[in-house]
Amino acid sequence: MPVYKAEAIVLRQQALGEADRIVTLFTREYGKLRAAAKGIRRPASRLAGRLEPFTHARLLLARGRTLDVIAQAEIVEAFAGVRADLIRSAYAAYVAELVDRGLADRDPHQEVFALTLDVLETLGRSREDDADIAVLHFALRLAGCLGYQPETAMCVECGRRLPRVRGAAEAWAFSPARGGALCPACRREDAEAVPVPPGLLATFDHLIRTPGPESSRLRMTPVQRGDLARLVQLHLEHRWEARLRAPLVIKRLREPLESPGTGDLTATAK
Helix, strand or coil, X not given: CCEEEEEEEEEEEEEECCCEEEEEEEECCCEEEEEEECCXXXXXXXXXXXXXXXXXXXXXXXXXXXXXXXXXXXXEECCHHHHCCHHHHHHHHHHHHHHHHHCCECCCCHHHHHHHHHHHHHHHHCCHHHHHHHHHHHHHHHHHHXXXXXXXXXXXXXXXXXXXCCCCCCCEEEECCCCXXXXXXXXXHCCXXXXXXXXXXXXXXXXXXXXXXXXXXXXXXXHHHHHHHHHHHHHHHHHHCCCCCHHHHHHHHHHHHCCCCCCCHHHHHC
C-alpha cells in the first residue's frame, strides 16, 4: 500500500465502527482530506491523543480504496492554550468549521494553511475579548483567498464611497446577496439587506485591510463586535448556502459574560 507524508491540522473527528474514527485533515501539501484512524478509540492506540481537533501534526498516511489510513502521527503543536479554555476552544471550532466549509477536498491552499496556524496560535495566547477579532480577521482573509471578499468601502451597485465623517446619519445597508455595502439610494435593490450604520461598515473595511498582527489592536465595543460578527456570518453563509453552527455555540457561551442587548444584529440570527 503506497504511503506518503503530510503536515496537517486536524479539523474534526467522527466515529467509525467500534474502534476507529474518520479524521478530517487540512494538509499543507494536499489540501483538505478525510482519513481513517484505525483503532484510535482503543486505550492502547498509539494515535490516541495525537489527532485531537486543532492539533498541528506530521503524518504518515497509506492510500486506501475509499479512505486513506493514518499510519503514524507526530504532534508539532497541540495548542494547549486553546484547549485550556472553553471559549477559546469554541472559537477554534469556528476556525475549523470555516476551513471545512470553505475548501474543496484535495485542493491545496498553502496561504490558508499558514493563516489557520497563525489564528490558532493567536487564540492560544489572546484574551477572550480579542479572540473574536482574531477569528473575524481570519474569516475575512479566508474569504479573500477564496475570491469572495466583501466590498465595504463603497456601494456595490453605484460605486458611491462610504462616508468617512464620524457620526454620519445616513442609512446604509449590507447585502450578502450582492456581496457588500449598499448606499441609501441603492439599498432598495435588496429587500433582505441588513441596515447598518456607516461607522460599522467603516470598521468592517478597516478590519479587512488591517494586517494580522495589528488586528488585535482594534478596539470595539461588545455591540460592535457582535454586529460585525453577524455580518461576516451572513456573508459566508450566503456564499456557501449553509448555516454555520459554531457562531450559535459561541453566542450561548458568551451570553452569561455579556450584558443584555449586546449585538443588535445578532438578534436577527434567531
